[in-house]
Amino acid sequence: MKKMTIFLTVLLLLLGCSKKDEVKAVQTEKTVEIKTEGEGAKVFFTKDISGEGVMRIYEMIADSVRGNVALKTHFGESGNKNYLKADLSKPLVQKLGATYVETNVLYGGKRGKTESHIKLAKDHGFDFAPIDILESEGEKEIPVKGLKHFDKVVIGEHMDRYDTFILFSHFKGHGMAGFGGAIKNVSMGFGTPRGKRAMHARQRPLSDIDKCIKCGLCKEECPENAIEIGDVVVIDPYKCSGCGKCASLCPTDALFIEKQGTEIFMEKLVEYVKGIDENYHMVYINVLANISKSCDCMGSAPAPFTEDIGIVAGTDIVAVEKASLDLVNRATGHEDTFEHVNHISGNRQIEYAAELGLGTENYVLVDIDK
Numbered sequence: 001m002k003k004m005t006i007f008l009t010v011l012l013l014l015l016g017c018s019k020k021d022e023v024k025a026v027q028t029e030k031t032v033e034i035k036t037e038g039e040g041a042k043v044f045f046t047k048d049i050s051g052e053g054v055m056r057i058y059e060m061i062a063d064s065v066r067g068n069v070a071l072k073t074h075f076g077e078s079g080n081k082n083y084l085k086a087d088l089s090k091p092l093v094q095k096l097g098a099t100y101v102e103t104n105v106l107y108g109g110k111r112g113k114t115e116s117h118i119k120l121a122k123d124h125g126f127d128f129a130p131i132d133i134l135e136s137e138g139e140k141e142i143p144v145k146g147l148k149h150f151d152k153v154v155i156g157e158h159m160d161r162y163d164t165f166i167l168f169s170h171f172k173g174h175g176m177a178g179f180g181g182a183i184k185n186v187s188m189g190f191g192t193p194r195g196k197r198a199m200h201a202r203q204r205p206l207s208d209i210d211k212c213i214k215c216g217l218c219k220e221e222c223p224e225n226a227i228e229i230g231d232v233v234v235i236d237p238y239k240c241s242g243c244g245k246c247a248s249l250c251p252t253d254a255l256f257i258e259k260q261g262t263e264i265f266m267e268k269l270v271e272y273v274k275g276i277d278e279n280y281h282m283v284y285i286n287v288l289a290n291i292s293k294s295c296d297c298m299g300s301a302p303a304p305f306t307e308d309i310g311i312v313a314g315t316d317i318v319a320v321e322k323a324s325l326d327l328v329n330r331a332t333g334h335e336d337t338f339e340h341v342n343h344i345s346g347n348r349q350i351e352y353a354a355e356l357g358l359g360t361e362n363y364v365l366v367d368i369d370k
């Protein structure tokens with residue numbers, strides 16, 4: 001068994017020898033054009049990142065919210081400082097009598113089991129409303145047709161308890177998808193651990209061993225204990241779930257996910273959204289604050305790389321994601337901010353979601369502060 005592991009690891013390292021393309025900074029003088037009048041899906045915007053700001057922007061989409069409401073957020077990994085704090089969604093959740101909903105993660109840790117996940121949420125201040133871990137009493141499969149990667153999506157049975165899902169998403173970087181916003185919050189957020197494994201499958205990191213400085217960050221953060229650092233970094237392919245955390249954190253890009261793999265990963269996320277969108281009613285609020293290169297699943301996610309921007313909301317997931325990305329690009333001055341900070345453009349998420357008919361990239365930004 002040990003011999004086999006070493007063999008596979010060496011194979012993995014050999015496969016990983018093609019170096020990651022050099023990505024140059026693309027700081028531009030160009031201002032990103034954002035349409036504020038004319039035809040297009042309405043996306044609302046406020047600079048007010050507070051409970052009050054959330055309430056004001058919610059009123060713009062309130063007509064689309066009905067029945068028993070669930071609010072899907074991320075309670076933050078233990079140690080993470082960037083996640084959306086409870087006070088931001090508290091007034092809205094209390095007004096609607098809504099339930100916080102989540103799913104357990106693929107890997108271990110406190111968010112891997114229902115009881116410890118709920119305890120972590122409460123420790124992080126989400127202690128004023130019910131919390132429902134959607135697959136805690138089982139999961140269900142929903143068939144999907146005509147897609148490239150999946151013929152079904154796997155979600156929690158408790159999804160059927162709710163009439164409207166408010167996707168309350170933190171828009172920030174992500175080590176395998178470039179950025180994580182509403183699309184990621186729906187797909188990984190509603191997929192059960194089995195569904196998450198299907199989305200992550202075969203997306204394992206490659207390595208450029210010459211770049212490794214043996215800092216140990218990857219080993220420290222790996223949730224599957226799949227990394228050993230000796231003369232070279234060794235990843236056990238039997239243990240690795242393909243979560244991408246190590247590649248996202250590696251300070252020298254010695255570990256990376258190849259471009260083709262990240263695009264397939266993004267397409268899988270979008271296909272999960274498609275399956276869920278066909279069966280459940282959702283609206284979207286994206287918060288553009290504490291924007292780090294890494295997601296909130298990382299205890300040691302780096303500090304934000306840009307200023308806080310505001311909150312966007314709408315009923316069209318593609319329009320909301322595109323507006324969020326444009327606003328980040330406008331704030332940083334980069335044509336593609338997440339390619340710059342993560343070496344991964346997240347644009348495929350938006351393109352493929354539009355291709356699958358989930359919404360439109362043609363939006364009009366309505367500033368509700370004016």
Ligand code: SF4
Nearest residue numbers: 212213215216218250
């Ligand atoms: S995080 Fe990167 S540089 Fe540090 S030990 Fe791991 S592979 Fe090497």
Ligand code: SF4
Nearest residue numbers: 222240241243244246
């Ligand atoms: S992708 Fe990296 S961090 Fe994630 S399980 Fe595999 S080796 Fe560990």
